[in-house]
Amino acid sequence: MARFVEKVVLVMGGTSGIGRATAVTFAREHASVVVTGRREAEGQETVRLVREAGGAGLFVRADVSLEADVRDAVEQSLKTFGRLDFAFNNAGVVEEPKPLVEQTEEEFDRIFAINVKGVWLAMKYEVPEMLKLGGGVIVNTASVAGIRGLMQMPIYAASKHAVVGLTRSVALELARSGIRVNALCPGPIDTDMLGRLPPSLRQAIVDRAPMGRAGRPHEMASVVAWLCSKSASYITGQTIVADGGQSAGFE
Numbered sequence: 001m002a003r004f005v006e007k008v009v010l011v012m013g014g015t016s017g018i019g020r021a022t023a024v025t026f027a028r029e030h031a032s033v034v035v036t037g038r039r040e041a042e043g044q045e046t047v048r049l050v051r052e053a054g055g056a057g058l059f060v061r062a063d064v065s066l067e068a069d070v071r072d073a074v075e076q077s078l079k080t081f082g083r084l085d086f087a088f089n090n091a092g093v094v095e096e097p098k099p100l101v102e103q104t105e106e107e108f109d110r111i112f113a114i115n116v117k118g119v120w121l122a123m124k125y126e127v128p129e130m131l132k133l134g135g136g137v138i139v140n141t142a143s144v145a146g147i148r149g150l151m152q153m154p155i156y157a158a159s160k161h162a163v164v165g166l167t168r169s170v171a172l173e174l175a176r177s178g179i180r181v182n183a184l185c186p187g188p189i190d191t192d193m194l195g196r197l198p199p200s201l202r203q204a205i206v207d208r209a210p211m212g213r214a215g216r217p218h219e220m221a222s223v224v225a226w227l228c229s230k231s232a233s234y235i236t237g238q239t240i241v242a243d244g245g246q247s248a249g250f251e
Contacts (some may be wrong), residue, residue, distance in 0.1 A: 003229050004031035008081040010073065011035050012064055012122050013091025015042035017191035018141065020049065021217035022088050022224045027055025029225065034077040036062040037091070056081070064091040064118030074125040084129040086228045089122040090141040091115075092159075097152040097198065108155050115159035116166070123170055127179060135178025137228040140167050142183040144243045160185075164239050171237030180236040182227050187243025190214040209244035 009026045013019045015037035023033045027050040035050070035057065037043045043059040050057035060076045062069040077084055092115045095107050119140050130136030145153070146160030164183050171181040188205045206214045223242050226232055241247055 002028075002030040003225070004029040004086075006030075007085040008032045008034070008077060008083050009086040009088065009228070010077050010084060010126065012062070012070075012073070012087070012089045012118070013037055013141075014046050014088075015039045016046075018186065018189060018217045018220045019088070019090040020046045021221040022090070023057070024049050024053045025218065025221040025225050026086075026228075027051070027053035027057065030054060031086075032056040032058075032081045034058045034060060034073065034081070036060050036064070036073045038063055064089075064122060065113035067121055070118070070121040071125050074129060078129060083133060084126060085133065085136050087122065087126045087130075087136070087138045088141070088224050089119045089126075089138065091118050092141060094156050095153055099152060100154060103155060111155045111159050112162070115156070116162045119163050119166055123166070123181070127170075127174065130179050131177060136180075137232075138170075138179065138181045139224050139227050140181070140183045142167070142185045142239060144185050144187045144241060144247050146183070146185055147239060147241065148247060167239070168237045175236055180227075180232070182232075182235060182237065183239045184220060184223055184227070185239050185241045185243065186215060186220050187241075187246045188214045189220060190216055209246045210248065211244035213244065215242060215244060 009031050011019050011023045014023045014035035023035050033050045033055050035046045047057035047059045058080050060073045062073045140163050142163040143160040145157040146164045150157040167183040
């Protein structure tokens, strides 16, 4: 039986990878899906796949670092589908690996604007609409780098630690409201983001996963869908790590 009939999910950052896979996974369970991103063609392709999977779909072009864009994405979701039950705040960027002293203020500001401010803005506008329904679920994409360090990528790691902090804090605030908030912490996943890393670094990251392979976007999508389902009804404020065992040996 489909779990998300007559439900609406907003996928912030759904033009590829985990976001696209999540949009399609919800569509297969008969949800209506709103996809946002900065790339129009890729966003429309996700919507095409959503419709093929059996769900209604809408693309809204949005830069999550801009408050007006985030507000508009939520407003367009409501205008088109009338409600907002779930949100997957997945938009994110990564830095080019290099020594700390070679990193720039511009890189720092760009990564924090999207990875941290974007999640904060998204929740700011999603939460009031979920409160009107008496509940909902938010999943924020952090990273295994949000629970440990990442050599030569400290800005990215710090931004994902911040997402974990935001998630836990907002979950505590909303715990009695019917809104659950959790963070997904993927390890190495076979996406464009992983593919843009230098080959030697990419392979080193994958090799650290005890399962011996990168994860697949649909595997992360399944976790998001589960967190939004009634099966996870007593789970909030948690960091759900899906990294092929990579962090198992670390405190």
